[in-house]
């Protein structure tokens with residue numbers, strides 16, 4: 519099935535506008551990076567891997583959503599939140615991944631108050647934050663922390679989606695992460711690629727897991743996905759799966775850009791199949807980093 523988008527941006531950039539904005543951003547970024555390097559007195563670490571302790575905003579950050587403002591949009595103009603009506607479909611909670619706040623998304627099946635854009639979902643997205651959007655040629659790193667809150671596992675084969683890299687325009691996602699049975703799996707539905715990246719999440723329910731997905735966005739077979747995970751108690755990320763020479767930007771319907779969504783989307787879950795009616799997931803520190 520093809521998940522609908524959470525809403526078409528009011529002013530989607532044309533390809534040329536998008537490229538122009540991106541180039542302008544890169545020029546600014548280069549200037550800022552050079553300034554930071556010069557000011558700090560070092561010259562070789564401008565592309566150092568961001569780590570959890572590096573909370574000061576990285577010059578290469580295209581998006582940094584930490585929820586420390588206490589607001590559902592994390593104080594970022596244009597951040598898209600759920601359209602579900604239930605008051606607790608999305609809330610800012612006390613306690614984050616090494617911080618004071620995080621966001622919660624909740625979905626109860628068979629309840630219209632937890633339907634957003636026609637499906638059982640509650641998600642946030644960056645589709646109206648232009649500098650963090652996806653265009654062909656971008657190389658992006660997506661990092662985010664996830665807590666499966668009081669999560670009951672299910673023997674059903676349905677996967678509940680917790681993060682997506684999407685193309686706009688009603689296209690299927692390029693990739694997503696889903697909780698399925700006892701595992702968290704990476705999947706590219708159009709390329710029919712799937713691999714578990716957390717083989718058994720049950721020891722980590724109610725704890726923060728951090729994910730890193732590097733993507734070269736290409737409309738030919740020159741792209742890649744690299745998926746890394748840092749589990750509770752681990753100091754570093756572990757590379758779990760790499761797919762190279764893949765067509766990562768592959769819309770079925772014409773579109774010029776893509777975006778990310780985080781939250782909970784339960785497209786195939788059903789209480790008849792034994793899935794719990796209610797599930798809740800928390801996210802924190804959602805970042806888009808320009809590697810290009």
Ligand SMILES: [Ca+2]
Pocket residue numbers: 584585586614615617618619620802803
């Ligand atoms: Ca936080």
